[in-house]
Amino acid sequence: MPFHRLLAAVLVGLLAASVPCVCMAQQDTQKEVERYRQLLAEGNPADLFEARGEELWKAPRGPKKTSLEQCDLGLGPGVVKGAFAQLPRYFPDTDRVQDLESRLLTCRVTLQGFKPEDAAKNPFSAPGRPSDMEALASFVAGQSRGMALAAPLRHPKEIEAFQIGEQLFYRRAGPHDFACVTCHGENGKRIRLQDLPKLTDPGDARRIFTSWPAYRVSQGTVRTMQHRLYDCYWQMRHPQMDYASEASIALEVFMAKYANGGEISAPGLKR
Amino acid sequence: MADPMRIRANMAGDKVEVRVLMSHEMETGQRKDASGAIVPAHFIQNVTVTHAGKTVLSAQWGTSISKNPFVHFRFKGGKPGEKVTISWVDNKGERRTDEVVIGGG
Numbered sequence: 001m002p003f004h005r006l007l008a009a010v011l012v013g014l015l016a017a018s019v020p021c022v023c024m025a026q027q028d029t030q031k032e033v034e035r036y037r038q039l040l041a042e043g044n045p046a047d048l049f050e051a052r053g054e055e056l057w058k059a060p061r062g063p064k065k066t067s068l069e070q071c072d073l074g075l076g077p078g079v080v081k082g083a084f085a086q087l088p089r090y091f092p093d094t095d096r097v098q099d100l101e102s103r104l105l106t107c108r109v110t111l112q113g114f115k116p117e118d119a120a121k122n123p124f125s126a127p128g129r130p131s132d133m134e135a136l137a138s139f140v141a142g143q144s145r146g147m148a149l150a151a152p153l154r155h156p157k158e159i160e161a162f163q164i165g166e167q168l169f170y171r172r173a174g175p176h177d178f179a180c181v182t183c184h185g186e187n188g189k190r191i192r193l194q195d196l197p198k199l200t201d202p203g204d205a206r207r208i209f210t211s212w213p214a215y216r217v218s219q220g221t222v223r224t225m226q227h228r229l230y231d232c233y234w235q236m237r238h239p240q241m242d243y244a245s246e247a248s249i250a251l252e253v254f255m256a257k258y259a260n261g262g263e264i265s266a267p268g269l270k271r
Numbered sequence: 272m273a274d275p276m277r278i279r280a281n282m283a284g285d286k287v288e289v290r291v292l293m294s295h296e297m298e299t300g301q302r303k304d305a306s307g308a309i310v311p312a313h314f315i316q317n318v319t320v321t322h323a324g325k326t327v328l329s330a331q332w333g334t335s336i337s338k339n340p341f342v343h344f345r346f347k348g349g350k351p352g353e354k355v356t357i358s359w360v361d362n363k364g365e366r367r368t369d370e371v372v373i374g375g376g
Binding site for chain 1: 274275277290292294296302304310337338339341343
């Protein structure tokens, strides 16, 4: 039938026309996603967390009714500017390698007199239950915005942490036989629409590691690097990653080695 | 009392460009908490922006506006050094007013 032939011709024509169209649509989508991210970044709600974090930093709190203003984040007591750019690092007073959040816990215990379990009671916020740690981490990180990450990685304990982190990063385990490297060891991988950074590639690592803590639009709150690791471990169905644990800090040291030199954009903004 | 807004107002050509970030839960009233109870609606209903005694923006909002809303707009007639005042009222009657001085371009 001529009609069938006509239809076939039209369909072939449509198919031929639609092949470049799909490509263009994908490029457009990518561009639009970029544009969407830029628009969101103009009004990053992490600003609100930074402001609250600054208030918390200066407010006398805890059993000792002191502020955190004399907290030593690695550059001496009271120096906040640029401190985040040199974390994680070894601290002689606690004789261990600490990241931002673990160090904040130390200051809350030593300066403000909180019990360790109280200081770390509410690390991740939930609706109606804001977390001081998320706000404090946003504030401190924001004070290093624009600086280059320079985690020292010289002290024997820092080197040891890197080696532990390396083992953890590559070691497959759990019911899914997953490791960090399963998702973060190759360029161009993604989960649904989320691009996954290759964390041993300095290009990706510098861009991504330095953007945490970040406001997560889907969760309506700032999430910290500790939360990112906790969630990755949950997603891999590994045992729970304890807050500010040695293992979590070791992984951060491992990532920091590849991210060193990257410009700090934290607190960032993510889906 | 709600947290303060973050407001930036600068000249962009002959117009004033204003960016406002508000801190608000913006609960829709459709979510349930961990125990299954409905989380009551709590959202900004009215937003008013005034400059030199004149309303330059007035908006009625509902539950479709996101948590921690961001508003970005331009208006004519402002000059550097003048004030822009922004206020909102939510469905529980809570309110917040903040103002900012217009900066240069």
